[in-house]
Amino acid sequence: MGASAETLTGKPAPGGKGQVRTFFRRLRNGDEIAHIFTLVFALTILLLACLLVYELYAHSAVSRHKFGWSFLLSRSWDPVLERFGALPFIYGTIVTSVIALLIAVPLGVGGAIFLAEFAPTKMSDGLTFIVELLAAVPSVIFGLLGIFIIIPIMRESVDPFLQSHFGWLPLFQGPVYGVGFLTAGVVLSIMIVPFILSISREVLLAVPAEQREAALALGATRWESTWQAVVPYARVGILGSIFLALARALGETMAVTMVIGGTPSISSSLFAPGYSIASVIADQFTEATGQAYLQSLIELGLALFVLTIILNGLARLLILATTKRGTAH
Amino acid sequence: MQYRNARRKLVNVLMLSATGICALVTVAILIAILAYLAWNGWHYLTWTFLTQLPAPVGQAGGGMGNAVVGTGKLLLIAALTGIPVGLIGGVYLAEFGGKAVGFAVRYAADLLNGVPSIVMGIFIYTVVVLPMGHFSTLAGGLALGVMLIPIVVRSTEDFMRAVPSTLLEGALALGVSRWKGVATVILPAAARGVATGILLSLARVAGETAPLLFTSFNNQYWSQGWMQPIASLPMMIYLYAISPYKNWQQEAWAAGFILLALVLLVNIGAHIILSRRQSVQRG
Amino acid sequence: MEDEALGKPPQARSAKIQVSHLDFYYGSVQALYNVSLAVPQNQITALIGPSGCGKSTFLRTLNRMSETVRHTSVEGEILLDGENIFSVDLVALRRRVGMVFQRPNPFPKTVFDNVAYGLRVNGGTRGAALADAVEASLRRAALWDEIKDKLHKSAYALSGGQQQRLCIARALAVNPEVLLLDEPCSALDPISTAKIEELMFTLQENCTLVIVTHSMQQAARVSSHTGFFLLGRLLEFNETNILFKRPGRKETEDYITGRFG
Structure with missing residues (x-):
């Protein structure tokens, strides 16, 4: 007889005729009711995700039909003539994110190596908690600090310094405003360091002790065992943490909007004001008049959404792969 | 050498x-x-700051009482909509989830969690603001509510799974049906963690600004009912910080202080509660 | 080639549970092969064998706890008082056939609430009646005198041995006819083990007990009948003193004399 009723995981095992009977019995016990009741709520989550994708897609139809794929490559952003292209914002998003990563990756990975490998456990846990608090600080607060602390510092010290020493690079030419790509990148870097640090630390802590002991037993210094044995073992997971941070940086809105300057232009100078995808949406959405304008902004949102979903998915796969069994070979 | x-x-x-x-x-x-x-x-930070309406530009005094109340109202809607879905969805994943459905729901939650907050704002704009024709407290609260869901789902599932399955077996062996076992043993055992997770998620969305930009928008006055635009602390920080007026900028700092204090207190509190829980269970 | 001694109680008097031709599968892997056995009423039956031999799996089929694992299936028949357990209500079955697990698993509630749990959830006992029932169960579990002052403390504050007896009290509170014990002493010290063994003797007056144990001494001390499992088969089942003194099979003898891998 197919004795198959309930399991701890709630799924009936295969069992034919017995199943119908047990279904009714479980209905009487309330198990099926509880199952269906919770299922409805779980499916709501699924529905919301589908609805979100659908809404973004449907409400960018005008823009998608009018401009096609050239939307992503056009430089013009002209609300009067209703000609819209995403290139300046894609440029701004990439530039600010790259600056942020250039600063945050060494800082975050370095800090993670210290906390995972060298610091005493108590100190490591304490500092990690503080760093994770940093991740909980709302974006708008970073914007506030950006405006009143970082912009003055950039305008008075950092930008002039870069200009006088590296002014031969096109990156550091042109007038200094204080606001602009570089400042946005710096603010972003502070915001994403905690993610890189705390996840990289976790990945490093998951490296089996034999790895470092093996290197130490061969006469390696502590740094050598860490850099040559532990870090390579965890590299895919560290990469995952960087991807995750990148996804945050791309979608980051308020802090960037408050310090990037707000100009839809592409400039080789990092001192120049610009826009990221998220910040142009934040800035212009409520003022957008006309379907093409509004829907172009929504299409920008769709592009941002697709990008972050891909990055997030990749990041999760990478982190999962290393914390489970380390980087192969 | x-x-x-x-x-x-x-x-x-x-x-x-x-x-x-x-x-x-x-x-x-x-x-x-x-x-x-x-x-x-x-x-x-002054008492009038917490209780009074903003003063017109150029006049001294005034406050952000409407924004304090506004953030409270937005969080209330968010909690009423987001927590039930997140909590019960989390119970489903931990206790009833089949393989395929469980995977799909988890994936959807991860997807929602990864959505940039500005995109969440667009989403609520298209499904709530456009049909209604105007910005509203309801729309802002719903935007925050949707953002709550993935966080609550994950923490609920994690904390319920952390309860040893031997406890449920113990209940089943006494002749208790599954759902009663879940409701009377697993949920109470996980309650502290689940509640902490909910609190953390509320603290996180309390500071969100981007989803409010074009859902609840802003309001210089007290907002009546749930269908009008409404002021909120993060929005005020944003608007006042980028304003050219000295006294507005100072109020942005004060509002930032309140918001940060709230977020950090909840986070530190949660940390203490959770670390204590572990030591009790080990002992 | 099952012995004819198998499948029938050694003395033909009242079998509480009658198992015939039981096969058990985890997915496509067979864990029990054609097990037949009669559990005598109001006595203690011990099941022994090397780990992985199927004795715990067998025990868990008796109150269908085995079904909490995914993709398992059973063939064969188990009769409780002559009634097929696969056609009775699952919840009602487990109320009649209680279980104590390998590691103590008290709920994260007070001592009192742990014992009262089954009565409360199964409906209706309240107030003084509930308090009386809790006291009676704790007394039957020989725990009352030790912990009557700690009734409203967390169950986790008790020692491991006390926790295990609390779990027994919790199972007894719903008045089961059969109590299944799955290596109940494996996590306990010798003194606590002795207390639980004593307790089992007193319990058999109004309860049928089946205990899985990895300790042959324990089986020999407490049980009236013993079954020896090997590789998913019940190789031998007999009165305990016969099985231990004159085992009918070579494998049994090897196992009980410790010559077994």
């Missing part, structure tokens, strides 16, 4: 210190932020 060994030792010391500095710099940034914000914000 000796030279080589000395060099290796030097590199060792240098790199160890370098990583230490990285950690220190990161921590120092947080401390600096806290200190600066506390110093500035505390300074401008």
Whole structure:
């Protein structure tokens, strides 16, 4: 007889005729009711995700039909003539994110190596908690600090310094405003360091002790065992943490909007004001008049959404792969 | 050979210190932020600030009472909509989830969690604001509510799964049906963690600004009912920070102080509660 | 080639549980092969064998706890008082056939609430009646005198041995006719083990007990009948003193004399 009723995981095992009977019995016990009741709520989550994708897609139809794929490559952003292209914002998003990563990756990975490998456990846990608090600080607060602390510092010290020493690079030419790509990148870097640090630390802590002991037993210094044995073992997971941070940086809105300057232009100078995808949406959405304008902004949102979903998915796969069994070979 | 060994030792010391500095710099940034914000914000914080309406440009005084109330109202809607879905969805994943459905729901939650907050704003704009024709408290609250869901789902599932399955077996062996076992043993055992997770998620969305930009928008006055635009602390910080008026900027600091204090207190509290829970269960 | 001694109680008097031709599968892996056995009423039956031999799996089929694992299936028949357990209500079955697990698993509630749990959830006992029932169960579990002052403390504050007896009290509170014990002493010290063994003797007056144990001494001390499992088969089942003194099979003898891998 197919004795198959309930399991701890709630799924009936295969069992034919017995199943119908047990279904009714479980209905009487309330198990099926509880199952269906919770299922409805779980499916709501699924529905919301589908609805979100659908809404973004449907409400960018005008823009998608009018401009096609050239939307992503056009430089013009002209609300009067209703000609819209995403290139300046894609440029701004990439530039600010790259600056942020250039600063945050060494800082975050370095800090993670210290906390995972060298610091005493108590100190490591304490500092990690503080760093994770940093991740909980709302974006708008970073914007506030950006405006009143970082912009003055950039305008008075950092930008002039870069200009006088590296002014031969096109990156550091042109007038200094204080606001602009570089400042946005710096603010972003502070915001994403905690993610890189705390996840990289976790990945490093998951490296089996034999790895470092093996290197130490061969006469390696502590740094050598860490850099040559532990870090390579965890590299895919560290990469995952960087991807995750990148996804945050791309979608980051308020802090960037408050310090990037707000100009839809592409400039080789990092001192120049610009826009990221998220910040142009934040800035212009409520003022957008006309379907093409509004829907172009929504299409920008769709592009941002697709990008972050891909990055997030990749990041999760990478982190999962290393914390489970380390980087192969 | 000796030279080589000395060099290796030097590199060792240098790199160890370098990583230490990285950690220190990161921590120092947080401390600096806290200190600066506390110093500035505390300074401008007054009782009228918490209770009165904003004063017109150029006039002294005034406050953000409407934004304090507004953030409260937005969080209330968010909690009423987001928590039930997240909580019960989490129970489903932990206790009833089949393989395929469980995977799909988890994936959807991860997807929602990864959505940039500005995109969440667009979403609620298209499904709530457009049909209604105007910005509203309801729309802002729903935007925050949707953002709550993935966080609550995940923490609920995690904390319920952390309850040893032997407890449910113990209940089943007494002749208790599954759902009663879940409701009377697993949920109470996980309650502290689940509640902490909910609190953390509320603290997180309380500081969100981007989803409110074109859902609840802003309001210079007290917002009546649930269908009008409404002021909120993060929105006020944003608008006042980018304003050219000195007294508005000072109020932005004060509002930033309140918001940060709220977020940090909840996070630290949650940390303490959760670490205590573990030590009790081990003992 | 099952012995004819198998499948029938050694003395033909009242079998509480009658198992015939039981096969058990985890997915496509067979864990029990054609097990037949009669559990005598109001006595203690011990099941022994090397780990992985199927004795715990067998025990868990008796109150269908085995079904909490995914993709398992059973063939064969188990009769409780002559009634097929696969056609009775699952919840009602487990109320009649209680279980104590390998590691103590008290709920994260007070001592009192742990014992009262089954009565409360199964409906209706309240107030003084509930308090009386809790006291009676704790007394039957020989725990009352030790912990009557700690009734409203967390169950986790008790020692491991006390926790296990609390779990027994919790199972007894719903008045089961059969109590299944799955290596109940494996996590306990010798003194606590002795207390639980004593307890089992007193319990058999109004309860049928089946205990899985990895300790042959324990089986020999407490049980009236013993079954020896090997590789998913019940190789031998007999009165305990016969099985231990004159085992009918070579494998049994090897196992009980410790010559077994």
